[in-house]
Amino acid sequence: MANLKEIQRQIKSVSNTQKTTRAMKLVSTAKLRRAEELAKRSRLFAQKTNQVIAEIAGRIKCNKVGGIENRCFIENDAPELIDIIFVTADKGLCGGFNMQTIKAVKRLMSDYKNKNVKIRLRGIGKKGIEFFSYNQVEMLDVVKNLSSAPDMQRSSEFMTRSINDFKEGKVDAVYIVYNGYKNVITQELHVNRVLPVNVDSYDCEEQKNSVLELEAQDEEKMLDSLVTKYAEYNMYYALIDSVAAEHSARMQAMDAATNNAKEMVNSLKVKFNKARQEAITTELIEIISGVESMK
């Protein structure tokens, strides 16, 4: 009989867990919808900004308009110090979401270490920060509670430090690593080099047809503030995208957990019924043999 009670207790505990995971899934679904909407709306802005920047950068690469020597647009083949900014979630229970980002960061770090490039790690999001501090990897600065509630101002403040260091020549490249939203069931890992602006994909032939003109007198000033905004905005967009991805990852993880719990309850129920039947059979045998002995 003790066995029966034990199984019953287990069933109860598993179905309680199931209730929690189901609730978490519902919460994530609701949050995902909002985050997705936000990401969708700013995607257009991100595309346009990147387009403008790419066009300017491409022009500078192809025909060196006005002899612009802004660091932000010039490819650096031998970087000495780079910034890696990673974005993870503040909370766990979202499957491999955080681990994917962390792995990508580690890969990038070892790649650069092999080339004898020094790395400064800057982190956003509790989970990643905890991982690297546990592994005793030094981080330049860390921000918590930003990835769960993206805020333009805070993300700009954070990014400005990297941008300024880059402009002053202390840092040679700035990378952002984050897990972005692709659709409800897939996340996509992004390793973006924000600075210097990536001009590899720019085709000089195509550029000949470009209609872009720059105002000559304020070129330097304009590029400077444009690049700052571009970098800040990319940081912000990474945060928004990451939140959407986090919720979709959590939704999936919790869905899987709920299903697993359901399966477990079912198999426990089978076990319970078997134990119950066994107990009844034993009792019956006892009664029958008692009656037999009375004869």
Next chain:
Amino acid sequence: METLQLEVLTPSGSIFNGPAKSVTLPGEEGEFGVLPEHVSLTTLLQAGVVDVHKEDGKTESIVVNWGVVQIAQNKVVVLVDGAVAIRGESEGEIAKALDEAKSLITSVGDSNAMIASVSARIDSAAHHF
């Protein structure tokens, strides 16, 4: 008549997307107007008011705090950090938009003269209603 295709985008979405007869922008070096067939240009904007002269003869004002404008082949793309369009169905909505616009300007303004001149323009835009 030829028209421009104007798009005003902020990080949180599109504020204006549609045809316009002309548009006046607060450039870094001073205000300038853009008519159809304008030469291609990319330049910075400062805090101020973007006036959109729409096809139906009405004017719509959008207050911006910083931005970049890209003009190419009758397409004007304005990328801004923050923007408030002064429009609304009721007086209450317009008043709310006005308040938002003023606080947007005060948050970026570094000189009182600039804030005052933009605020005055916001008020005059409001009188159109």
